[in-house]
Amino acid sequence: MPLFNLLNISTGLPHVWTSAILGKIGPACIKVLRMDEMSYAEEIHDYNEALLVVSGRMLLEVAGETVVVDAGELYIAEAGVAHAVLPGSDGCLVIVDV
Numbered sequence: 001m002p003l004f005n006l007l008n009i010s011t012g013l014p015h016v017w018t019s020a021i022l023g024k025i026g027p028a029c030i031k032v033l034r035m036d037e038m039s040y041a042e043e044i045h046d047y048n049e050a051l052l053v054v055s056g057r058m059l060l061e062v063a064g065e066t067v068v069v070d071a072g073e074l075y076i077a078e079a080g081v082a083h084a085v086l087p088g089s090d091g092c093l094v095i096v097d098v
Contacts, residue, residue: 006054010034010092019095031095040085048098049077056091060084 004022010032013020017040019031035058042061051058052074060067060075061084069075071091077083 004032006032006094007092010054027098029097031097033093033095035085035089035091035093037088037090039087040089042082042084044082045077045079045097047079050096050098051075051077052094052096054092054094056089058089058091058093059086061086 002023009020009022011034013032013034016034016036016038019033022030022032024030032054035056051060051069053069053071055071057071058069058075060069060077062077062081066086067075
C-alpha cells in the first residue's frame with residue numbers, strides 16, 4: 001500500500017485549487033489539493049463529497065451559512081447541496097468523492 005505525505009504533495013502541485021488523484025477505493029476517488037486565500041465557485045455534485053482539512057482552514061458557504069472547517073476536521077458536502085469556498089481559506093485539503 002502506498003504511503004503519501006499529503007503536505008508535500010499539496011505544496012508541490014503547480015496550481016492551487018487543482019487536485020491530484022491519489023487513488024480510488026471502490027467507487028471513492030481520493031484527491032489532495034492546495035488551497036489559497038482565493039474563493040472557489042459554488043458547486044453542486046450528484047455524490048457526497050468529504051472535505052478533510054489536513055492543515056490550515058477552509059471557509060465554506062453552505063445554504064447561506066458560513067461553515068469553518070479547521071485542520072483535523074472533516075465536512076461532508078451532501079449530494080445536491082450547493083457549497084462554495086469563501087476567501088481566506090488556505091492549507092492542504094483532502095477530498096473523497098463517494
